[in-house]
Amino acid sequence: MAAKKTTKKANVSKEELLSYYRDMLLIRRFEEKAGQLYGMGLIGGFCHLYIGQEAVVVGLEAATKDGDKRITSYRDHGHMLACGMDPKGVMAELTGREGGYSKGKGGSMHMFSKEKHFYGGHGIVAAQVPLGAGLAFSDKYRGNDNVTFTYFGDGAANQGQVYETFNMAALWDLPVIFVIENNQYAMGTAMARSTSSPDIYTRGAAFGVKGEAVDGMDVLAVKEASEKAVAHCRAGKGPYILEVKTYRYRGHSMSDPAKYRTREEVQKMRDERDCIEQVRDILLTGKHATDEDLKAIDKEIKGIVNEAAEFSKESPEPSLDELYTDIYMEAEA
Amino acid sequence: MATEILMPALSPTMEEGTLAKWLVKEGDTVSSGDIMAEIETDKATMEFEAVDEGIIGKILIAEGTEGVKVNTAIAILVEEGESADDVEASSGGGSDDDEDKAPIDEPMSANPGAPVTVVVPAEMDIPEGTEMKPTTVREALRDAMAEEMRRSEDVFLMGEEVAEYQGAYKISQGLLDEFGAKRVIDTPITEHGFAGIGVGAAFGGLNPIVEFMTFNFAMQAIDHIINSAAKTLYMSGGQMGCPIVFRGPNGAAARVGAQHSHDYAAWYSQIPGLKVVMPYSAADAKGLLKSAIRDPNPVVFLENEILYGQSFDVPVMDDYTVPLGKAKIWREGTDVTIVSFGIGMKYALEAADKLAEDGINAEVLDLRTLRPMDTGAIIESVKKTNRCVTVEEGFPVCSIGSYISSVLMQEAFDYLDAPVINCTGKDVPMPYAANLEKLALTTTKEVIDAVKAVTYR
Numbered sequence A: 001m002a003a004k005k006t007t008k009k010a011n012v013s014k015e016e017l018l019s020y021y022r023d024m025l026l027i028r029r030f031e032e033k034a035g036q037l038y039g040m041g042l043i044g045g046f047c048h049l050y051i052g053q054e055a056v057v058v059g060l061e062a063a064t065k066d067g068d069k070r071i072t073s074y075r076d077h078g079h080m081l082a083c084g085m086d087p088k089g090v091m092a093e094l095t096g097r098e099g100g101y102s103k104g105k106g107g108s109m110h111m112f113s114k115e116k117h118f119y120g121g122h123g124i125v126a127a128q129v130p131l132g133a134g135l136a137f138s139d140k141y142r143g144n145d146n147v148t149f150t151y152f153g154d155g156a157a158n159q160g161q162v163y164e165t166f167n168m169a170a171l172w173d174l175p176v177i178f179v180i181e182n183n184q185y186a187m188g189t190a191m192a193r194s195t196s197s198p199d200i201y202t203r204g205a206a207f208g209v210k211g212e213a214v215d216g217m218d219v220l221a222v223k224e225a226s227e228k229a230v231a232h233c234r235a236g237k238g239p240y241i242l243e244v245k246t247y248r249y250r251g252h253s254m255s256d257p258a259k260y261r262t263r264e265e266v267q268k269m270r271d272e273r274d275c276i277e278q279v280r281d282i283l284l285t286g287k288h289a290t291d292e293d294l295k296a297i298d299k300e301i302k303g304i305v306n307e308a309a310e311f312s313k314e315s316p317e318p319s320l321d322e323l324y325t326d327i328y329m330e331a332e333a
Numbered sequence B: 001m002a003t004e005i006l007m008p009a010l011s012p013t014m015e016e017g018t019l020a021k022w023l024v025k026e027g028d029t030v031s032s033g034d035i036m037a038e039i040e041t042d043k044a045t046m047e048f049e050a051v052d053e054g055i056i057g058k059i060l061i062a063e064g065t066e067g068v069k070v071n072t073a074i075a076i077l078v079e080e081g082e083s084a085d086d087v088e089a090s091s092g093g094g095s096d097d098d099e100d101k102a103p104i105d106e107p108m109s110a111n112p113g114a115p116v117t118v119v120v121p122a123e124m125d126i127p128e129g130t131e132m133k134p135t136t137v138r139e140a141l142r143d144a145m146a147e148e149m150r151r152s153e154d155v156f157l158m159g160e161e162v163a164e165y166q167g168a169y170k171i172s173q174g175l176l177d178e179f180g181a182k183r184v185i186d187t188p189i190t191e192h193g194f195a196g197i198g199v200g201a202a203f204g205g206l207n208p209i210v211e212f213m214t215f216n217f218a219m220q221a222i223d224h225i226i227n228s229a230a231k232t233l234y235m236s237g238g239q240m241g242c243p244i245v246f247r248g249p250n251g252a253a254a255r256v257g258a259q260h261s262h263d264y265a266a267w268y269s270q271i272p273g274l275k276v277v278m279p280y281s282a283a284d285a286k287g288l289l290k291s292a293i294r295d296p297n298p299v300v301f302l303e304n305e306i307l308y309g310q311s312f313d314v315p316v317m318d319d320y321t322v323p324l325g326k327a328k329i330w331r332e333g334t335d336v337t338i339v340s341f342g343i344g345m346k347y348a349l350e351a352a353d354k355l356a357e358d359g360i361n362a363e364v365l366d367l368r369t370l371r372p373m374d375t376g377a378i379i380e381s382v383k384k385t386n387r388c389v390t391v392e393e394g395f396p397v398c399s400i401g402s403y404i405s406s407v408l409m410q411e412a413f414d415y416l417d418a419p420v421i422n423c424t425g426k427d428v429p430m431p432y433a434a435n436l437e438k439l440a441l442t443t444t445k446e447v448i449d450a451v452k453a454v455t456y457r
Helices: A013-039 A054-063 A078-081 A086-093 A128-142 A158-171 A200-207 A221-233 A265-273 A275-285 A291-314 A320-324 B137-151 B176-180 B191-203 B217-230 B265-269 B284-294 B342-358 B376-384 B400-411 B434-441 B444-454
Strands: A070-073 A118-121 A147-154 A176-182 A212-216 A240-245 B003-006 B018-023 B037-039 B045-049 B054-059 B065-069 B073-078 B133-136 B155-159 B184-188 B207-209 B245-249 B275-277 B299-303 B311-315 B328-331 B336-340 B362-366 B369-370 B388-391 B421-423
Touching: A013 A078, A013 A086, A013 A221, A013 A275, A013 A291, A013 B444, A054 A078, A054 A147, A054 A176, A054 A212, A054 A221, A054 A240, A054 A275, A070 A128, A078 A118, A086 A291, A118 A128, A128 A147, A128 A158, A128 B191, A128 B217, A158 A176, A158 A200, A158 B191, A176 A221, A200 A212, A200 A240, A212 A221, A212 B176, A221 A240, A221 A275, A265 B184, A275 A291, B065 B388, B133 B137, B133 B284, B137 B155, B137 B176, B137 B284, B137 B311, B155 B176, B155 B191, B176 B184, B191 B207, B191 B217, B217 B245, B245 B284, B265 B275, B265 B299, B265 B369, B265 B400, B275 B284, B284 B299, B284 B311, B328 B342, B336 B342, B336 B376, B336 B444, B342 B362, B342 B388, B342 B444, B362 B376, B376 B388, B376 B400, B388 B400, B400 B421, B421 B444
Parallel strands: A070 A118, A070 A147, A147 A176, A176 A240, A212 A240, B155 B184, B155 B207, B207 B245, B245 B299, B275 B299, B336 B362, B336 B388, B388 B421
Antiparallel strands: B003 B073, B018 B037, B018 B065, B037 B045, B054 B073, B133 B311, B275 B369, B328 B362
């Protein structure tokens, strides 16, 4: 990835820039807080933080319309916040409480929102890929022009079901955008050690699926690519692949000592390529916002995140009766 | 405001750790993301990052200290102009909210292994004088799908060779002509992928019927059947149902060897969130499949190739359904209860006929649905006969029969006059040779011998 700062004068309004800044900052502060609550023992099990990758979901969501669907893996907190799910409900699910999106029964990796068309939250690497194509199938079947954003990582890109899905999505012209969040490490394995070709987006070519790579640290570049992919899908031209080159600052999960990369590598990314800093730069140098304006946003976000954290501590654990609910839906008479 | 920095939990199981090294010293300014310390857990050395901005006011735990409990204060973070003395260090030693937690060892029921209860609708009455039409299981399954596809636009069929080829076993004969390629969809040979697409379509609100050419191939798709279809309602706190039917022939056919002869009845029946159906007769195949398609839960519908061509009377009714979860008494009797399902019923009924010649009056119960299982009907019957033999073609270890035996031991122990015997397939991969294959399956003779053993004849 080119280590250059974005200089492009994208065709975006001040309001859009501010909303990207705000949305990305919300994810970052939320995740930092989640890490803190994990450290305090309030969050258990697996907890995969999204810090560093915020521009991916915020840029992609910028091109969505009502009824569009999204589905992802277990590194899912950012996707939920970006599509408008309530930080309180997300955080309370992380702490395993009644007020969580799954009433505490799903956890960090398994949350859903029918209202926001967020379909999880899946823990088996790449399982969400055919599921996402199936969601797109349902839209095509109904004859609407909605699209499904199916997110997966560079690690998942080596699973066989991804290619089974590319084949059928192309065969049936399914309106699905395959978003490969390439953060360069599949858990602890660097891409060069796991993936035979460096350009994952080209892997659709064998199935006739168009693809392109995008700088995932640049929210404006992601947004532009998202608009292009969405237009392709809405026009009924079938699936599209976006390989979004990004970077996660934290470990794979909380219990990752991250010995597979150097501290300097991570620091360099943070210093030179950070997605939030890039927008901050544009806002300040373009005189779209003052330092004070941004401080006010920081403060507002901090308030939202603190409120979510408080809620997630105060919400009670699920009632013991919940053990045996939600296993079967009752058939309609 | 001065705040305590607490010893973090860095893995799901960490309770204490070694504070290996401080990378900051008192007076240093830190901001979010800065690495403050290295902490050794039982698994690895991890870097501990700052979350908040501030100045390290005081270090409370020296580097090299072992056995530092999670949530012990290890340092104090202050703001500009503050002193670390503004905060009194807590005594540490873990969180104090343990007392608030609800007790988790409360027994939920007297039988902790009891399956989750499912509401089972009542059986439909077949009006007196209803015409009965001889129908093959094959036709009955097709009719069920056609009727449900006429009833709802959201029902569609996908699978290998279901459309233009008219079904590998001709179950979907004529459906493409009536419903068109949008609703009868040929898939590539890619079970894992199309099962996942089917589940996704069900999340999207459609009612897919996914045909597996045989359930042997569904092993490639079992992750989606179990992890994606069966568990999502629970994982979503009740938001995301998955109304889908996975159907196709299951178990041994004839001379197709080990990889094409597997009976999955017991496998799928273990999974909470799935319903599992295994019909014997054509009427049940039709009525149960219609109910399965309407059911809001994922249903695994296990058919049998040998039964496809067999004819049974099917009531001629506008909308004949059979509820999932109700067993059926095929033959009333007083001396022994033979419990079976699917093709196992063939052996059970043949054995009952032969036993009658010897004066043994067997009651034959067809489970029809394996999950939820109508154990009440089994228990009721055993209370009358005091003896039970189960019959299935699947493997013996952890079989449906062994589950029924445990249920009877727990809930009808005082009524049993003999140990339950399970007639099952043998504990071997299916051989190809005709004589060995026959030996590997259960037989009518084995059922007869088992009944004689439990009735001490």
